[in-house]
Every structure is written in structure tokens, then in C-alpha cells.
Amino acid sequence: xxxxxxxxxxxxxxxxxxxxxxxxxxxxxxxxxxxxxxxxxxxxxxxxxxxxxxxxxxxxxxxxxxxxxxxxxxxxxxxxxxxxxxxxxxxxxxxxxxxxxxxxxxxxxxxxxxxxxxxxxxxxxxxxxxxxxxxxxxxxxxxxxxxxxxxxxxxx
Numbered sequence: 001x002x003x004x005x006x007x008x009x010x011x012x013x014x015x016x017x018x019x020x021x022x023x024x025x026x027x028x029x030x031x032x033x034x035x036x037x038x039x040x041x042x043x044x045x046x047x048x049x050x051x052x053x054x055x056x057x058x059x060x061x062x063x064x065x066x067x068x069x070x071x072x073x074x075x076x077x078x079x080x081x082x083x084x085x086x087x088x089x090x091x092x093x094x095x096x097x098x099x100x101x102x103x104x105x106x107x108x109x110x111x112x113x114x115x116x117x118x119x120x121x122x123x124x125x126x127x128x129x130x131x132x133x134x135x136x137x138x139x140x141x142x143x144x145x146x147x148x149x150x151x152x153x154x155x156x
Contacts, residue, residue, distance in 0.1 A: 011112040011125045015132050019139040021072045021099040021106045027135055028075045028097060037134040037144065052077065057149050060084035064091055074098045079112065088120055106139075108132065 017024055027033045029046040035054070039062075042054030046069060053063040064078035075097045080090035093114035100107040110128055115121045130149065137144040 008118065009113060009115045009121065011110075011115065011121050011128060013108075013110040013125070013128050013132060015108045015110075015136055016102070016105065017108055017136045017139050018105040019141075021101050024099055024106050024108060024135075024139045025072045025075070027139055029069065029071075033138070037138045038131045038147075040150065053082070057147070058084075060086075062090075067094070072099060086120060086123060088116060088124075092116070108135075 027037060031042065031044050034044065035042060039054040039056050042052065044052040046066060048066055048069055050066045051063065052066065053061060055061050061082040061084070062079060063082050064080060066075070066077045068074060068076040077095055078091040079093045079095045080088045082090055093112060096111045098109045110132065112124055112128060115124055134144040134147065
């Protein structure tokens with residue numbers, strides 16, 4: 001079987017999580033749970049067409065709209081930065097999360113498409129790896145502790 005190459009504007013990530021899809025899905029559809037693994041503050045309307053806006057680190061604010069919310073299986077949302085160094089405007093890229101049940105938990109697949117450059121792909125790949133690791137720890141019942149990326153930001 002041949003696996004097609006990842007498009008130049010796309011980040012893909014796969015992670016096994018020792019928690020049921022229902023548990024993992026809750027971390028994408030509940031404000032407090034979302035903010036327990038990614039971000040410090042935010043406003044979320046978890047329904048198709050609903051918007052979100054979250055402060056991830058320092059002055060870096062991400063926003064977009066939920067496109068698909070298929071309980072315990074799939075969530076799709078637009079993504080972009082209102083502020084910060086990354087030139088990805090709100091709504092200009094799309095994140096698709098699929099959750100596949102397994103005997104010992106869930107396989108989370110993340111596809112972030114529509115990124116404008118190899119640099120944006122590299123930065124988002126690093127970011128998603130960081131945050132999906134934190135999500136896995138939370139979904140498995142652990143505490144990822146304070147986000148190290150928050151400590152790296154200048155106080156303001």
C-alpha cells in the first residue's frame with residue numbers, strides 16, 4: 001500500500017491515548033477541559049458555526065469557527081491567529097480531529113491544512129505535538145502541570 005505524501009500546507013499527527021473516545025472528545029467540547037491542556041482563557045461555542053477565541057500564550061490569540069461537531073468521532077474547526085508572530089489569519093486554515101476507538105483507548109488523528117508556508121507547518125507541527133501530549137496526559141487522568149510555553153512568554 002502506498003501512502004500519499006502530506007501536502008506542503010498540511011500538518012498531520014497521530015497519537016494513541018489510553019482513554020475512551022468519549023473522554024477525549026470532551027476535551028474538545030468543554031471550555032474548562034479545553035483550557036486544562038491548551039490556553040489560559042477563552043470563549044467557545046461548541047456547535048457547527050459556533051465561534052471560539054482563546055489566549056494560548058502571552059498575547060497569542062487563536063480564533064475560528066466550529067465546522068463539524070460529530071460527538072465522540074470527529075470535530076473540525078477553522079484556525080488562525082489574531083495576534084502573535086505567525087501569519088495565519090483567523091479562519092484561513094482548518095483543523096480536523098478524528099477519534100478512532102481501539103481495544104485500549106483511542107487513536108487521535110489531527111490534520112491541520114491550509115497553512116501558508118513550510119515555516120508555518122513546522123511551527124504548527126511543533127505546537128500540536130506539544131499540546132496533544134498535554135491533552136493525552138489529561139485524558140488519561142494525569143496532570144500535565146503548568147504549560148512550559150507559558151513560562152517562556154515575557155510578562156505583560
